[in-house]
Amino acid sequence: MAANAKRWDVAMLAGLAMATFLLGAGSASRAGETGADAAPDFALKAFDGRNHRLSELRGQVVLINFWTSRCGPCRAQMSELAELHAELSGAGVGVLSVNFDSDPERAREFITTHGIAFPVLRDDGREVSRRYGVRGIPRLVMIDREGLIRHVYNDHRTGQTREYRALVLDLLEE
Amino acid sequence: MFPMKFFRSTGARAAARAAPRRAGWLAMLAGCGAVGLVSAEEFSAIDRDVEALKQEVLALNRDLFLLEEELLFPANTQVAVFVSMDVGEFFALDAVSLRLNGREVANYLYTEREVEALLRGGVHRLYMGNVRAGEHELVAVFTGIGPHGREYRRGAELSFAKGIGPKYVELRISDVERRLQPEFVVRKWE
Numbered sequence: 456m457a458a459n460a461k462r463w464d465v466a467m468l469a470g471l472a473m474a475t476f477l478l479g480a481g482s483a484s485r486a487g488e489t490g491a492d493a494a495p496d497f498a499l500k501a502f503d504g505r506n507h508r509l510s511e512l513r514g515q516v517v518l519i520n521f522w523t524s525r526c527g528p529c530r531a532q533m534s535e536l537a538e539l540h541a542e543l544s545g546a547g548v549g550v551l552s553v554n555f556d557s558d559p560e561r562a563r564e565f566i567t568t569h570g571i572a573f574p575v576l577r578d579d580g581r582e583v584s585r586r587y588g589v590r591g592i593p594r595l596v597m598i599d600r601e602g603l604i605r606h607v608y609n610d611h612r613t614g615q616t617r618e619y620r621a622l623v624l625d626l627l628e629e
Numbered sequence: 630m631f632p633m634k635f636f637r638s639t640g641a642r643a644a645a646r647a648a649p650r651r652a653g654w655l656a657m658l659a660g661c662g663a664v665g666l667v668s669a670e671e672f673s674a675i676d677r678d679v680e681a682l683k684q685e686v687l688a689l690n691r692d693l694f695l696l697e698e699e700l701l702f703p704a705n706t707q708v709a710v711f712v713s714m715d716v717g718e719f720f721a722l723d724a725v726s727l728r729l730n731g732r733e734v735a736n737y738l739y740t741e742r743e744v745e746a747l748l749r750g751g752v753h754r755l756y757m758g759n760v761r762a763g764e765h766e767l768v769a770v771f772t773g774i775g776p777h778g779r780e781y782r783r784g785a786e787l788s789f790a791k792g793i794g795p796k797y798v799e800l801r802i803s804d805v806e807r808r809l810q811p812e813f814v815v816r817k818w819e
Contacts, residue, residue: 484723506723506738 499576535616720811
């Protein structure tokens with residue numbers, strides 16, 4: 456009897472392990488279908504002098520936008536992201552903004568004027584932009600709690616933040 | 630927590646993250662199975678087994694990490710450079726750049742959390758690589774905010790002979806009270 460119970464436990468465990476393996480594989484293939492690559496980690500200095508590392512936001516849904524102050528859609532996106540950040544930062548949403556203005560003072564002025572509260576980082580060597588495949592701006596990358604790139608936008612229309620918000624809420628619920 | 634985070638490679642970290650997730654699935658499946666199929670005692674036994682399995686996965690992950698390191702950095706060529714910090718009253722660390730035999734091998738920006746971890750006694754492995762046996766030169770450049778809130782940049786160098794065993798080098802930042810200045814020391818671990 457005891458032997459049977461033991462056998463049942465072992466069989467159950469083996470089944471569970473197999474199911475777990477298959478579920479894990481399923482999750483990986485889903486990630487592959489949506490193009491969910493791991494977001495490359497980076498550390499950059501912000502305009503306020505602090506250093507920020509992406510991996511320190513692991514566990515949060517993270518939005519990274521790449522921009523310059525000379526680009527109109529970028530400025531619109533920054534303003535809308537500021538609103539989104541104000542609404543959702545307490546819910547586990549982080550925003551990192553990567554700027555590569557040739558004149559950092561222009562970006563600094565924009566940040567001050569618009570009261571941008573999230574870190575705006577300088578990517579002077581454009582190394583991070585290259586790693587994220589930035590060829591045009593604005594570019595917005597959404598990263599889930601596991602550090603996977605889930606959505607990428609290569610443009611911005613006014614009011615598009617509603618769409619961002621819905622996707623971010625979905626990612627928060629996962 | 631800090632040293633583990635600092636010491637693991639990206640791949641190992643990913644595996645480490647996957648392990649608890651899978652264990653979570655196991656627990657959930659065990660929970661589902663328990664609803665109608667097994668008694669409370671049996672469930673408890675399964676729970677223990679699942680926990681043991683989880684521990685085994687973690688141990689396996691650790692072994693894989695060590696094996697990976699041994700393969701990538703064999704002892705006869707291995708050189709590792711660590712950063713540590715003491716007090717930090719006269720120096721707020723911003724970045725460390727490392728040159729080995731004239732070639733930049735690491736350039737690391739430290740966040741506030743990382744600096745705090747260093748001040749709490751954490752040690753950061755800044756670089757791990759391979760060099761041939763013989764004489765080598767290491768130059769570390771520290772940047773940050775020094776006494777009186779001024780930008781501070783200081784270099785420290787070390788010449789060392791690489792033998793058949795692994796070579797460990799520590800870059801230590803400490804305060805010199807009598808001079809009210811930070812001190813940057815490069816030393817070999819024997």
